[in-house]
Amino acid sequence: MKRMKMASSVLTLMLVFCIILSACGQKENKENGVDDSPKQTQDDGNAENTAENNTKAETVTIKSWDSSWKEKITPDLVDEFEQENSGIKLDVQYFPWNGMHDKYLVALKSNSGPDVINIAVDWTTPFAAMNKLVILDDFIKADNMDLSDFYAGPLETATYNGKICALPYRSETMGLFYNKSIFEEANLPDRAPETWEELIEFSQAATKDDIYGFGLVGNETNNLTARLFILVYSNNGKILSDDRKKCLLNEPEAIEAVQLYVDLYRKYKVVPKSVLENGGKANRNLFANEKVAMYLSGNYDIDPIYSDNPDILMGTAMVPEWKTRRTILAGWNVAITNTSEDKQASWKWIKFLASTEISPRYSATFPSRKSASKHEKYNDPELKPFLDALEYAYPLPQIGQMSQIKEIVYNHTLYALIGEKTVQEAMDEAVQKIDELLQ
Template sequence: MSNVKKSYAAAVAAMLLGTSLAGCSGANSSSGGAGAGGADKPVELTFWDAAWNTNTPAIVKKFEEKYPNIKIKVQQFPDNGMSDKYLLALKQKNGPDLMNMAVDWVTPFAATGGLAALDDHIKKDQVDLNDFYDGAVSVTKVNDKMYALPYRAETHGLIFNKKLFEAAGLDSSKGPENWNQVLDMAQKLTKGDAYGIALPGTNVGNVTTQLFNMIQSNGGSILNKDNTKSALTEPAAMEMVKLYVELFTKYKVVPNSMLQNDGVANRNLFTNDKVGMYMTGIYDLDPIKQANANAQMGVTMVPANKDRKTILGGWAVGIPAASKNQEAAWKFIQFITQPDISAEYSVTFSARKSAASNPKYQDPLVKPLLDALTYAQPLPQIPQWNQIKQIVFDQLQTALGGKATPEEAMNQASKAIDELLANK
């Protein structure tokens, strides 16, 4: 992590996009001895959360029943601009008492100096870190200190439309095992107004997540081992970049609207029997069932040409260093990361291994995605990561739009990434 430490200041400054903090609640508004660890005086904690967590009120209610002198004031934010808002609050030391954050935000957030290390709390209360997925723990560490505790873990799989598989003469009992099979099946599935596979062409996070899944499943990587240079021009990575582009431009097995389609659009196309396959996570299963009660779908792991290795994602809760109620805030983190509570709170999977037996994860459609967590690995944890994703997205757009070959696009991306990483 030495490169991370050296590049904190420049990378964080580049990521602060001037998001307004109007209306934010400062940590100083909370009161009482409970903030210092006592339970005799009432305290109110401000919790910044994601807008899509509709079950947060139920979780908060359970916590407040257990700790009646600690009240949680929840403020929820949409995905767009959320990380920038958090970063600016941490930089200015006027954020909440608790932050719910994507795991790949932890490193740049810690770079501000605005997150409190949790190691003393973890040691004091003997939190069993061995019960957390290894990757979920590793992405919350910076320079061997933990700045958040994960409650949610996720990876991706491939959902396939059994109805379209049968119509194309394909075995609907199983999905493709490798990317050669994906191409073959996609060509057979593309008929009339239905296409073989959906891939996102817009939304930086959607596009790079799926492309990086493909690269890793082919034995490739985005950066070299010490995160100092791009690896996107290496054969294993380039093969998948070329496939991502050519499924659209050459083989024409991806909907014509790809450049306007994000993950939600692709889910809707699948729900309406317009695509035979697409990559996603557990969070899309219920929306598909709700939108189409007759949906006939199967789920398999992300196809792999080499050793299986998909992207590990997830969410964790941390405490801003400016909070004056850190002991009370830690109680909430302990509570929300328990196996049963984290399984209830998460819209994907709990970050706790012992929660794998939870009944909600035993659905045959869910099981392949749970099993895939064993093969999930975190992406590079460096402050420049969001900038790298943007570079890859921008250059991939030129190839999808026919303005550059995949090779030309990744050469340009690699040049920009190498320059970014060299300027520490």
């Protein structure tokens, strides 16, 4: 009995402690950004969702789904927007990357989604094809928005059947990171390799003891296929035929590219043994801890690397050339869902986010507007290669089945990576499955 009493008092104490702790956590979160509490508006606090496009008489609440890495940025933007637009209140929810697409998809399918949605470029046309995104042409015309200010690539991702269904605000592509100290140790020149042949040479020189030349991605569908497809494009290979009915990944150019990817690990052995466990973040960790000399990634990794290892001496460059210079364009768009009850207010919010002034702040990498790229924060020499590369960046084929295609390519590349199948065999099988999918 005594033991029970002691147990229950300890438990109660712990419970109290935890509640206090989480209250502090909440405050911390409020300062850092997760705050949906009503802000100052002209009218009373709690707003209603009205069916009319009426933003003057009553306050309207717009539900916006955003990404978790924006938790520190968006709240300030929300404040500014709400001050400029009295009568509109924003309710923002943040989603982590893992599972984001699934959640969006299921919500849209069951028509229980938000008003505004923040989506990756590759998701845009598929969602539009499902009729889940509002066509924005009328709004654009009404506001006299100049579409030529957007880069061609991003705009392509936001267009479906000739109509605009989203506004791009973030565009990026990958570049090469290299570790200057490791290069010096290995007597390598103080620059990045310019071709893939050079990259192999440099990697071999740098591989020694527990340091490897190249951080290859062997895990995570999106991260692996992103890098793989860069190689395919660089070798003038294609993923799909122009009519999108056939997969071309088993053609010679593509095979060469996949072979190079696999050879970095199996033949040249310049890649850590844990390759199959390493996704995007893992490779960044390895690079930041100076265990790999080079790896491919976007400029969003620059700050995290320095924050992990402020003393690192690194350089950035464009992805090496092969037969040509071509990389994959990635990025994000904002769109209005078809279940939005107040499309006018939603339009104001997405226009705000994709504008020349705001998109540099909202985007973790680069904006999608030429005018916005002139922002002073992009003058950093480390960022220059990434900005230059936007010229050579093209989006993946914009079709709904792209995520399934990536999954198939990923699985089959793994067969080749672990040596169970040859690259030709693996890709032949992959192409067969993808062709079935495209019928």
